[in-house]
Amino acid sequence: MRLTPIGLLGGSFDPVHLGHLQLARDALLELGLAEVRFIPAPQPWQKGPMTDASHRARMVQLAIAGEPKFVLDMHEIERGGPTYTIDTLHALRSTLGASIPLVLIMGSDQFERLHTWRDWKVIPRLAHIAIARRAGRQPALNAELTALVDERRGGVERLSKQSAGSIVEFPMTPVDASATEARRLLGLPRDLKSDHRLAAIVPTAVLDYIRAHRLYR
DSSP states (O other), rough: OOOOOOEEEEEEEEEEEEEHHHHHHHHHHHTTOOOEEEEEOOOETTSSOSOOHHHHHHHHHHHHHOOOOEEOOOOOHHHHHEEOHHHHHHHHHHHHSSSSOOOEHHHHHHHGGGGGGGGGGGGGHHOOOEEOTTTOOOOOOOOOOHHHHHHHHHOGGGGGGGSSSSSSEEEOOOOOHHHHHHHHHHHOOOOHHHHHHHHHOOHHHHHHHHHTTTTTT
């Protein structure tokens, strides 16, 4: 039986930017997903202090408004505490059941660090992994991750035939945007140059929210 897979895009989204949205759009199109769930983390265990989770969730909500196949998923924020992907996948499985295909979407830089995640070897048993491929860049994988890819690499068609277990790659449209740059620019005095650059990084509704709430000052 073929089932339309659900994409999962986690992160701190501090703030959500146009690169996140393009990644979700590319995944939706290339992987044949029913939807992409944006899952803001309350406190990613590998990162330091960040903007309050309620603000980051609201920014995601504003960013995806008008995108009918994008969904804000509050699993991690409602659970609270340090965030581990393995716990989120278990929670989603208990809600959605074992048969729905889940696709964990990540950039190649994230995949390079997968071996540092809690219970990372269990993740392919609960979800497929889709790696966004950037032109001209090959992931630098250690021996364990190389072996995992060799064992589980498959085509996109496998995503709808089983609930988990495959690793696929898909092309990502280049977007020159990062949360680090957005935060840096937002911390500077406003001028035309920084305003122009921010408009190319952060969705307008999100930028308006940031300024209204005086975030990243």
